[in-house]
Amino acid sequence: MATDIISTEPATGATLWRGSASDVEVEVELARGAWAEWAARPLAVRVEMLRRFVNVVRGRAEDLADTISRETGKPLWEAKAEIESVIAKVDISISAYNERTAQRRIDGAVGTRTALRHKPHGVLAVLGPYNFPMHLANGHIVPALLAGNAIVFKPSEKTPLSGIKLVECYHAAGIPGALVRIVIGGPAEGKALAASEGIDGLLFTGSANTGLILNRQFADKPNKILALEMGGNNPIIVWDAPDAYTAAVLVAQSAFLSAGQRCTAARRLIVKDGAHEPLIAELRKLLARLIVAEPHSSPAPFMGPVIDNEAADGLQESFLALLMKGGRPVVQMERPIENRPFLSPSIIDVTDVRDRPDIELFGPMLQMIRVSDFDAALAEANNTRFGLSASLIGGSPELYDRFWANSRAGIVNWNKPTNGASSSAPFGGIGLSGNHRPSAYYAADYCAYPVVSTEEENPRASIGIGLRQD
Incomplete structure (x- = not known):
């Protein structure tokens, strides 16, 4: 009996959507x-189809x-920005395809030509996250379709309706319809899709734990492409900032946009011990002003x-556990509405906490660490198995040159937030943040594979x- 999937x-x-889990193998066979x-x-036909997709999305924005x-709880203004990213992805992907996977002629011997072309893998599975349920999945799907692949997309079980409506735009x-299929379901369907013999690769955005499982699962399948984007435990260092208020704004944007549910969100604030009080004073005042409310509220909330x-x-529970290990609350975490998942932005000083867990605490919770000098700040920034974003x-x-040269991250910023990465640049990290398959502009690289041909019209040999x- 099919399992019901409920979106709340x-x-x-309130219940937003209810439906039954999909038959994974049926969807894979249709795509194949x-x-x-x-x-x-x-290619011109595929490009035209994707431009039509843009028009459909605009009409349904x-x-x-x-x-x-x-479905996510994010403010309406932020959801609208996500739709703009979905629209922009097509032109970005066309540019990336032409730059990174276009056909080329390579100089060869007289009378011989060497050609570089790219072929699609076949059927690619896409496992999408709930925090950007359309944009991040679309970031895989568009370049994969452009390269000539078929898609079997499983949205997060927490945001199935967003996934359904995205796929409906492709079909419209x-x-x-058989080319872009959707699998509705929970972890069982995700595991079945990843294990299907009918897929030629898997493109994943989600937690490190799931990514590690997939990495082990694909270890004996070198014939299948696997692209992993697995989040981060990202540091933001504030050091000799000339304006404490501006620094506080950049920290708040880094840590608390999307209620902290961005893989590039700042998780660790690293400051100079004894010189951090002006920053903390500004952060306390700023966080007290941030509106946390329902997504359609007026005035518009900063976060939901x-x-x-x-x-x-x-x-x-994580905030409390750090307190019990010696952490000190800088800005207390509050739960303003009983039985609803609203949380206030929080900061906890974990300088004196031993064995701090190196995990991605996916929410509006920022850990502060005080250090004595910049060498210690760099060491603390790199004190993680992750390596996605740093600022x-x-x-x-x-000083920034030292920071850039020594930071172990795929995104290294100066006087900018840790989040808000451009889709016109590669996006990915190292360590537990990814497997060296950056997405965004470089998604073209994992959606097709290069084929080199040495060619001559008439056979000659001696x-x-x-x-x-x-």
């Missing part, structure tokens, strides 16, 4: 039957943003709830050495 609005607890014809179509907002644009009560409970606020150009004389 985090802000209200459609991909060869799609791959054989001229209000409804799509409303769905994201209700004239992209064959986290995804569900289970996530909120876990974050509160320095303040300091001189020379052996000039190593033969016995007649």
Whole structure:
């Protein structure tokens, strides 16, 4: 009997959508039957289809943003920005395809040509997250379709309706229904999709624990592409910042946008011991002003709830556990509405906490660490198995050069937040943050593989050495 999947609005607890889990192998077989014809179509046709997809998304933008907002709890203004990213992805992917995977001629011997072309893998599975349920999945799907692949997409079980509506946009644009399939379900369906013999690769955005499981699962399948984006335990260093208020704004944006539910969110604030009080004073005042409310509220909130009560409970337990190990509350975490997953932005000083857990606490919770000098700040920034994003606020150009050279991260910023990465650049990290398959602009690299051909119209051959004389 099929299992019901229920989507609940985090802000209200109301049921938004209910449906049955999919048959994974049926969806994979449909995609496998459609991909060869799609791959054989001229690139210009695939481009045109994706431009039609953009027009469909534009026409449905209000409804799509409303769905994201209700299903994730993020403010409506942020959901609208996500739809803009979905739209922009097509032009970015076309540019990336032309730059990174276009056909090329390579100089060869006289009378011989060497050609570089790229082929699609076949059927690619996409496992999407709940924090950006359309944008991050779309970031895999668009370049994969452009390269000639078929797609089987499983959205997070926490945001199935957003995934359904995204796929409906592809179909409404004239992209064959069998080419882009959706799998509705929970962990069991995700495992079945990853294990399916009918897929030629898997593109994943989500937690490090799930990514590690997938990495082990694909270890004996070198014939299948695996791209992992697994989040971060990201540091933000504030050092000799000339303006404490501006530094506080950058810290708050880094740590608390999307209720801290961004893989690039700052998790650890590293400051100079004894010189951090002005920054903390400004942060306290600023966080007291941030509006935490339902996504459609007026005035517009800065952030909404986290995804569900289970996530909120876990974050509160983590805050309490750090307090019991010696942490000191700088800004207390509050749960303003009982049985709803709203959390206030919080900061905890964990300088004196031994054996701090190196995990991604996915929510509005920032750990502060005081250090004596910049060498210690660099060491603390790198004191993690992750390596996605890092930022320095303040300091001189020379100090930033040291920070950039010594930071173990795929995104290294100066006087900018840790989050808000551009889709026109590669996006990815090292360590537990990824497997050296950066997405965004570099997604073209894992959506097709290079084929090198040495070609000559007429066969000619001779052996000039190593033969016995007649």
